Amino acid sequence: MKQSSSTRVKEPTSAEAEAYSYVLKRIRAGELKPGVRLRAEDIATQIGMSRMPVREAFRRLDTEGYVTIRPNRGAIVTDHTFEEIQELFEIRSVLEGLATRLAVEHIGPPEIEEMRELLRRMRKGQKNAEDWLSRHWAFHEYICSLSGRKRLVREIERLHAALEPFLRLWFFHANRPVVAIRDHQELMNVIETGDAAKAEAAMREHVLITAPRIIEFLQRRDDT
Amino acid sequence: MKQSSSTRVKEPTSAEAEAYSYVLKRIRAGELKPGVRLRAEDIATQIGMSRMPVREAFRRLDTEGYVTIRPNRGAIVTDHTFEEIQELFEIRSVLEGLATRLAVEHIGPPEIEEMRELLRRMRKGQKNAEDWLSRHWAFHEYICSLSGRKRLVREIERLHAALEPFLRLWFFHANRPVVAIRDHQELMNVIETGDAAKAEAAMREHVLITAPRIIEFLQRRDDT
């Protein structure tokens, strides 16, 4: 019970890392909206450090696409155009397709069972947007990780994080989980057959099918 | 003729940008070999600035995969394992495949002619490794850019840059250009047919075919 006073409970590896995850978390959660200006000074004081580690975090966030640094004019939360969102979905589709194809040969009965379990959890989390989002990603991540390709999974994770705010918006306003569950069920059916090429194609299609839905939603939203 | 004295000929936008391109250039050129330690202080003095912009450049280079920052232990040039190189080729193959598929509908006679010209230049540059490398990339980049997808091209460019040192090594020691030219010719033939799906498949195969060759070469090299 008396571990706290001098012992730190959860030591973040570095100030930069703390700043990074703090900002990213808030962007992913949609708290920091696209176009919003990020003042290093403000964030630094919020989490109790100087501007410097925050600046470095900005650099990382910039190369990863979450933040856009404008020379001499500070950083803003990246505001993706519809074309860019479309592009992110396209890239995600081929990368997840690749991961799925490579995963197939590592999929046996226990993996199938795990996927079923993840799908069940998704179904149960339909009511709550946050639950659904995290469980949906858990499902995809599990399949991708079965490819055994670490770098690939990392790239996919990045794309997913970039798209998450839009998925969230869409999920909150339009109400599409029912259809989504069916889509995932069908995807699983194909993967279960063990046909790598078909699984790849199915995953591609599965990812791409969401793009026009979301973009149309965002466009309608912008008009009003 | 008298533009120089007070006017700067080529103003690098910022110190960070200068540090970034300086380090990346030396990594891509193979001057800075994998595993080599990067001391911010040294690089800073080499190009006449303080450590700080160099640190920030390191962050970017780290997220892009060229450099690995080890907490409290400085930065080193990323030393890819064979598995990672394989993975980079796999990712490149699907992304360039995607770009090619999307490019097909924007390819008409003038684009075909341009591609032929780039191929001719590649053929002429066979003797010199640097010429061949840059022209080879120019050929691929042109096709990818026809997709009209900026982000996609950027990602592909990154992968290419990461693989460049290995391509260079391979090109210098093994002598592959003859076979390589034929491969590219065949790739072009498929693209010319205007069949998007076939073009995608051809580009995928084209990119992947190099992977085992290079990896085998690197492995033999490591053994000695």
Add this chain to the structure above:
DNA sequence: GTTTGGATACCTGTATACAAGCATGCTAGA
């Protein structure tokens, strides 16, 4: 009333100063 120019305040970018962690080498003991 609108637009252009300039002054000022603020913010960004870079340098330097300071603190903390890691590595190397030396000493002492087995």
Add this chain to the structure above:
DNA sequence: TCTAGCATGCTTGTATACAGGTATCCAAAC
């Protein structure tokens, strides 16, 4: 002679200070 422990020097990481650029606001002129 070899190993363990400690001290010291060097490098990294963070904070602060300073310089340079940008934006905003107000005034003056068209």
